[in-house]
Amino acid sequence: MTQTKGTALITGASAGIGAIYADRLARRGHDLILVARNRQRLASLARRLANETGRKVETVEADLTSPADLRRVEDILKTNIGISVLVNNAGVGAAAPLIASDVEKMEDMINLNVTALTRLTYAAVPGFVARGNGTIINIASVVAIAPEVLNGVYGGSKAFVLAFSHSLVHELAGKGIRVQAVLPGATATEFWDVAGTPVHQLPAQTVMSADDLVDAALAGLDLGETVTIPSLPDKAEWDRHETARLAMTNRLSSAIPASRYNLARA
DSSP states (O other): OOOOOOEEEEESOSSHHHHHHHHHHHHTTOEEEEEESOHHHHHHHHHHHHHHHOOOEEEEEOOTTSHHHHHHHHHHHHHOTTEEEEEEOOOOOOOSOGGGSOHHHHHHHHIIIIIIHHHHHHHHHHHHHHHTOEEEEEEOOGGGTOTTSSOHHHHHHHHHHHHHHHHHHHHTTTTTEEEEEEOOOSEESTHHHHHTSOGGGSOGGGOEEHHHHHHHHHHHHHTTOSEEOTTOSOHHHHHHHHHHHHHHGGGSOOSSOOGGGOOOOO
């Protein structure tokens, strides 16, 4: 067994992308804290990974839309000095348009995709800064930059994750902390059943396996990428997008409206 690289806390860890992150990070030498709602799945995964990797695997049954459960996980991040990686993977999606969506479910989506992710990050970062190291992996989605594709609230929630990750990269620069936003395209998980569009209804050539998605995302982390889009063939496309975005930054605020609006001046 390799020497531990610290503990990785992974949310939404009982199945799909989260469970594969658990497998891969354990094999890279991390002990694990697995957080999810499904106790049986968590226990089964924890037993398998402990047996196969020899790593210490803890489980936390928690619904991150429950304030009490969320606080319990926050407390773990605040007090466990062995945690070196936070994978904010827990999330839910939707495919229906606004007028066909239940606003209560949309609020629940925001609570999980945005609020829980934000609070867990706030809980982890002070310790990471104090220790001078740590890694935050935020699972966003390609709808962060293509919100027209699925439900708009889902796209908006993932755009938040991307913007928040950009901000973290900026604010934590020089503090020894890695931040990565992962933007999956369509991925073969239970996500699609919950979202209302079973994965078998999608064009097969657009759907990546969850194993390939996580392996590509971790390869991107190793390469030092702050934004990883595993499906995008040419990274230069993203680089051009970012260059154009950043080039506008110093021109986005002015005392004078742009001349194209032809505002009369006294």
